[in-house]
Amino acid sequence: MALEQMRTTDTCLTDTSVVVVGGGFGGLSAACYLAQAGADVELVEKNAQLGGRASRLETNGFRFDMGPSWYLMPDVFERFFGHFDRDVGEYYALNRLDPHYRIFFKDGDRVDITPDREQVIETFESYEPGAGDALREYLAASEEQYSIAMENFVYEDRPRLRDWIDRDVMNAASIGFQLLGTMDEYVAEYFDHPKLQQIMQYTLVFLGGAPKNTPALYNMMSHVDFNMGVWYPEDGIGGVVDSIADLAVELGVTTTLGTEINEITRRQEHFHLEAVGGDVFTPDIVVSGADYAHTEQDLLPSRARQYDAEYWDERTYAPSAFLMYLGVEGDIDPLAHHTLIVPPDWDQHFEQIFDRPTWPDDPAYYLCAPSKTDEEVAPDGHSALFVLVPVAAGLEDTTDIREQYRDFVLGDIAEHTGVDLHGRIVCEELFCIEDFISVYNSWNGTALGLAHTLRQTALFRPPHRSDAVDGLYFAGGYTTPGIGMPMCLISGEHAADAVIKDRSE
Numbered sequence: 001m002a003l004e005q006m007r008t009t010d011t012c013l014t015d016t017s018v019v020v021v022g023g024g025f026g027g028l029s030a031a032c033y034l035a036q037a038g039a040d041v042e043l044v045e046k047n048a049q050l051g052g053r054a055s056r057l058e059t060n061g062f063r064f065d066m067g068p069s070w071y072l073m074p075d076v077f078e079r080f081f082g083h084f085d086r087d088v089g090e091y092y093a094l095n096r097l098d099p100h101y102r103i104f105f106k107d108g109d110r111v112d113i114t115p116d117r118e119q120v121i122e123t124f125e126s127y128e129p130g131a132g133d134a135l136r137e138y139l140a141a142s143e144e145q146y147s148i149a150m151e152n153f154v155y156e157d158r159p160r161l162r163d164w165i166d167r168d169v170m171n172a173a174s175i176g177f178q179l180l181g182t183m184d185e186y187v188a189e190y191f192d193h194p195k196l197q198q199i200m201q202y203t204l205v206f207l208g209g210a211p212k213n214t215p216a217l218y219n220m221m222s223h224v225d226f227n228m229g230v231w232y233p234e235d236g237i238g239g240v241v242d243s244i245a246d247l248a249v250e251l252g253v254t255t256t257l258g259t260e261i262n263e264i265t266r267r268q269e270h271f272h273l274e275a276v277g278g279d280v281f282t283p284d285i286v287v288s289g290a291d292y293a294h295t296e297q298d299l300l301p302s303r304a305r306q307y308d309a310e311y312w313d314e315r316t317y318a319p320s321a322f323l324m325y326l327g328v329e330g331d332i333d334p335l336a337h338h339t340l341i342v343p344p345d346w347d348q349h350f351e352q353i354f355d356r357p358t359w360p361d362d363p364a365y366y367l368c369a370p371s372k373t374d375e376e377v378a379p380d381g382h383s384a385l386f387v388l389v390p391v392a393a394g395l396e397d398t399t400d401i402r403e404q405y406r407d408f409v410l411g412d413i414a415e416h417t418g419v420d421l422h423g424r425i426v427c428e429e430l431f432c433i434e435d436f437i438s439v440y441n442s443w444n445g446t447a448l449g450l451a452h453t454l455r456q457t458a459l460f461r462p463p464h465r466s467d468a469v470d471g472l473y474f475a476g477g478y479t480t481p482g483i484g485m486p487m488c489l490i491s492g493e494h495a496a497d498a499v500i501k502d503r504s505e
């Protein structure tokens, strides 16, 4: 029987108990698929709310999505709900943003990327004759690569080399092999103008990489951005988390919040999970959606780990982030819902993240103003503003450094967008490296997990199935397919499929 059929028969995991550690997108997704297959699923989350990095902050009448704010790849969410015979529309409505985003270049120039393709083509053409046609070609190639990649390598998990030895897969993979150069080289084949190159490369920030260390095959992100669009879900990303949590309840998942697991051991018949505070869980199967490195290094005894400390030290981590959640009096024109602020030479910022980690002194950063679209997120006459500056994971992060950096970034925003927030901030919270560690047990404070470098793509990412402990599985951004909400939803599906496959053998 095909896996997809097995997971919908709701009997293949009857009499199997599962604890899912961590209620991020990966954990929630795995819980849903496993419950649908008949397992008795308990999801145990350290924090008081579900969502993980997609948590919500409510303060003084403002509501902030604390992490993800770009709803991309609506097809993946539709497919996810479809697997449970549901439709996204039964849970939340979606608005396509216009513009998708606005870019302020720090030399005073400004550009909108809108859903209107011809308008975007004209914009490209205005920077460089021929760039309009180049964009058409670029996006057509991205679209083709997206569908090949999704079908063969994203929706299909291929954790071992032998999973790639199939004629169709090798044919599809050969396209990937032509795209193993770096994104900066690939984009330069289409566009000469540095600003156009930046526009085409910025999506890499979603993958936690830099143009010089991310393989060109991720150019398919441009199909996601330009062709599929940027959306805002009703009630923001928190509304999506609530919807998946509702679905999980409908499928029979039970959830225990505010419970941090601090030890996982395999006993003869079942696992023994101990939580801070002494609660004990004894399931047949464990799926960890917490950071992979945290699960292996902090929760498992050394004999049960697949990797040693050196392995984790040598990985390339996606950046952490310096985040400000600001409740602001008055409006914040000319910011759009999504705004990027980009210095003319951003190589230095990427170097200060990946090559010589330090607090960036001319950062490329992102502003999210959800109150432009959603009047529920801020009191009347006010705006909600979320500032995200990517910074290297593992940097020293003290109150003094944060305060200085806050002032510096507010000055930079005023200088390059004209939005002076001075004297208008009515409430404010900062969140940075040390918070990622303490709130989510993030490894090294990374905001996203393992970057998508060539050596950390596809079967080079840690697997869903532990090869050191029978019955232990992993979901979330460290595994395949990778970083981002849509990818983490798929990771939960892969982890559940691995459980179903192993239990049916």
Ligand SMILES: Cc1cc2nc3c(=O)[nH]c(=O)nc-3n(C[C@H](O)[C@H](O)[C@H](O)COP(=O)(O)OP(=O)(O)OC[C@H]3O[C@@H](n4cnc5c(N)ncnc54)[C@H](O)[C@@H]3O)c2cc1C
Pocket (backbone or CB within 6 Å): 021, 022, 023, 024, 025, 026, 027, 044, 045, 046, 047, 050, 051, 052, 053, 054, 066, 067, 068, 069, 070, 071, 072, 259, 260, 261, 262, 289, 290, 291, 294, 321, 323, 388, 439, 440, 441, 447, 448, 475, 476, 477, 478, 482, 483, 484, 485, 486, 488
């Ligand atoms: C600032 C920011 C902006 C982002 N922007 C976007 C975006 O716009 N679009 C997008 O698609 N993606 C975005 N992402 C990425 C996306 O949020 C993540 O890739 C995804 O949410 C990670 O999901 P996950 O399944 O890996 O788990 P996580 O969200 O990391 O959840 C893991 C959960 O495990 C819990 N946990 C950890 N240890 C334990 C333990 N010992 N016991 C119990 N529970 C434990 C944690 O508390 C957490 O809730 C962003 C991320 C950040 C941080």
